[in-house]
Amino acid sequence: MTLYKKHKKTLMREWKFNGDDFLSYPYYGGNDLGVTYSKTHTTIRIWAPTANIVELRIYKQSQGGSAIRIDQFEQGENGTWIINLHGDLNGYFYTIRVNDNIGWLNETPGIDAKAVGINGHRGLIFDPEPTNPEGWDDDKRVHCDHATDAIIYELHVRDFSISPSSGITNKGKYLAFTESGTLSPDGLKTGVDHLKELGITHVHLLPVYDFFTVDEQAPHETYNWGYDPQNFNAPEGSYSTNPNTATRILELKMLVQALHKAGIGVIFDVVYNHTYHTRRSYFNQTVPGYYYRQKSNGTFSNASGCGNEMATERGMVHKFILDSLYYWATEFHADGFRFDLMGIYDLETMNQIRARMDSISPSILLYGEGWTADKSPLAETWRAVKTNVSRLYRVAVFNDDFRDGLKGNGFDPKSKGFVSGKTIQEENIKFGIAGACFHPQIVYGYVEHSKSPWATEPWQCVNYASCHDNYTLYDKLVLSSPEASEEEISRMILLAGALVLTSQGIPFLHAGTEMAYSKQGDHNSYKSADEINQIDWKRKKTYNQIFQYYQALINLRKTHPAFRMISADQIRKHLIFSSDYQPGVASYMLVNHANEDKWRTILLVFNGTRQPITFKLPDRIAWRVVARDTTINLESTKYISETEIEVSGISMLMLVED
Structure with missing residues (x-):
């Protein structure tokens, strides 16, 4: 019930509500x-x-x-x-x-x-008919037999092409993704050709629904990531060549179609947890109070940190979210959805989303942030937070334990992690390697955030080193290791990529990491200028060694199913951590043709220190060197017969027994 007061003979709304009153509101199922x-x-x-x-x-x-x-x-x-x-x-x-x-x-x-x-x-x-590009009826989603087959690449539509170095004509637009043959000033591939060359399987697009803070008449004057929702079912107009018409729908479909033709799936970042406006939101201007949670005093609660939070557990809020996702999945042929601050959503809604998506395609990926930005009045036991992931059906969450273990705390520019030489991070790294699943060789008391495993299966875990939030991986490493040389920083990026892309679970890459993406030290660039956020394609030449290494890692993961096991039982059966402890070193073996891999045994050693170490090898195995220092060669013919091997500082060693 809304309370009111008189002010200058005009009734003014107090915008306070008793949530129990909403239980009497009728439900419409049409x-x-x-x-x-x-x-x-x-x-x-x-x-x-x-x-x-x-x-x-x-x-x-x-x-x-x-x-x-x-x-x-x-x-x-x-x-x-x-x-x-x-x-x-x-x-x-x-x-x-x-x-x-x-x-x-x-x-x-x-x-x-x-x-x-x-x-x-x-x-x-x-x-709606003219909003379908030619051949749209034949457009097909990218099929994944298992979620762990996906390699996700997070990307902002505008950042992708806006730089003068992109060689792309439709800069900052949906249509940038339809261009081929684009080159950097150094003659290297950019745009979708770059994505194909890199080998990722899915692009995760930051929000492309209509958001508030960019003026669509003058889009270059302001910038935003898009986590300021306004119209949840309409594409954002600043990315369109004609935002005043349904052209924005056509051009977003052309983006999806172009990526699908390139063999790349499209994941939409969705933000049903809050709206940009609260009192002036279109929800409150239709049914005041109903769509939002309230505190005990009747005011709006704010688990999003943005002024409000959606009451996903209420019938018509729940229906709005499911209907909206169904529309995006069917009308735009979405391959997946990423849920911003998923810890605000109730568990039942998330599980019904999974069921609704399965009615379209079981290969649609669902994952999100298993936390909130502030407290919620809905008890945590009913919400889709990381500790409740075992109660979610085929919905994954981000592994921030692994992220912080790799590079240090994202909010502290000086903190270090495993790849920047901090020791006593080994259990955090093992936690990520095992896909946040229970493994008897992990000492959970030393895992920084989670003192127990929260994933029951590897497809519930998204492993990553960086994303749009906080510092880029390159900037974080530069800030936390000011004494390190540029070569050492590059090796840290290689090592972080090696750990993310060889670990169990679903790997997730921040766009540009493969060329040392920098935002000039800006840790919260959600509304910073293009000069800060853009992908500078000239860095592809400068850091081409990193690009080639990430390309090789992706090929390794796609070629060898041992790195994408589909169950926790498989992981416990085939993954054996080394018992020979060395500070700053993580190592393990994948044994007995893990997940039917053609390689019988795979040995991986990750040295996060800056000094070379000596690693003892198991006896009676003829080891072939696949990865050493900055090189990965799946077809290598180099064998070693020694009982120990030197592993360079800040590097991955991989040996296999064919």
């Missing part, structure tokens, strides 16, 4: 919310159970001007309101305004809008 278009008529249905009048306004343009037509909705079943309009309204804009007995709320496109005009303030009525 699949026709939003705009349904045909050339002869258009139907719009919204859910607004507290309304007593709902008004529709039609406009010729997306901004300014007066409505050319004003109509009222009729009350429908289960809290819905519906209106039928005759004639072809393709290309017209609309807003919806709700009166809830207290007064008129703001005009909005409605929460279900699938197309909007400039800056998302008015909805667009559109014919």
Whole structure:
């Protein structure tokens, strides 16, 4: 129930609510919310159970001007309101305004809008057929037999192409992904050709739904990652060549189609945990209070750290999220979804998302951040936090234990990790190597964040060294190791990549890491300039050794199933950690054709110290050297017969028994 006070003879909303009142709101289970278009008529249905009048306004343009037509909705079943309009309204804009007995709320496109005009303030009525590119019916998702087969590459649409060094024409746009043959000033591949050359299986796109803080009329004047949601079902217009029309839908589909033709899946980053505005959000301007959790005093709770959090456990919030994901998965042929601050979501919603996606394709990947940014009034036992991952069905979470063990705490620029020479990180590293699953040889008391395994199977664990948040891997290593030479920093990046890409679980790479991506030390670049965030393609030549090493690691992982086992039982059966402890060193063997690998035995030694070490080898095995120092060669013919071997500082050694 909303409380109000009088202020200068006008009723002002206190925006305080009793959450128990929402239990009496009716549930609508239909699949026709939003705009349904045909050339002869258009139907719009919204859910607004507290309304007593709902008004529709039609406009010729997306901004300014007066409505050319004003109509009222009729009350429908289960809290819905519906209106039928005759004639072809393709290309017209609309807003919806709700009166809830207290007064008129703001005009909005409605929460279900699938197309909007400039800056998302008015909805667009559109014919969906022309938004399909040629050949769209034949577009196919990238199929993964197992989630652990995926190699994910996190990327911001604008960062990918905006640099003058990208050689791409449609800089900062969806269409940049449709260009081929693009080259850096040094003649090296850029764009999608670079992604194919690198070998990753999936691109994870930072948010591409309509977000608030970039002016779509002048997109180069501001920048944002996109974690400021406005219209969840409409593509962002600043990445389109014509944001005032349904072209933004067509061009995003062209991006997906181009990546699919390159054999690369597309994962959408989704942010159903909060909205940019709270009181002025389109949710609160439709059904005040319902879509958000409240504190005991009736004010909005804030587990997102952004001013609010969505009440995913409430029936129509739950339905909105499932319907939205179904739309993105079917209309845009999504290959997966990454959930921002997934620890805000309730477990039942996440598991029903998995079931809904399975009805489309079981290969759709689902993963997210298993934490929140602040406290939530919903008890942790019911939320999709990292410690509850065993209660999630085929949904993975990020392994921050491994991340911080590799490079140090992301919020402290001076802290070091395993690859930068800090010892007593070995159990953190073993934790990641085993995909956060239980392994009897891990001493969990020495794992920094988690004192017990939280994954029951490796496909519940996403291993990574860096992502869009905090410092890039290169910047973090430079800041934490100011005494290190550029060569040593490069070797640290190689070692971090080696650990991520040979460990069990799902590997995740931050775009540009393979060429020492730098944001000039900016640790929170969510609204920084392009000069900070852009991928500088000239670095591909400068750090080509890193690129080639990551390329070889990806090929190794794709070629050898031992590095992507599909169960924790397999890991415990085939992965044996070395009992010969050396500070700053992690080593293990994969034995007996792990996961039906053609190699019988694989020995890996990771030396995080700057000094060479001597490693004793098991007897009676003819070892072939596959990786040593900065080189990986799967076809190597070099064998060693010694009983011990020197492992260089900051490097991975890999020996195999064929």
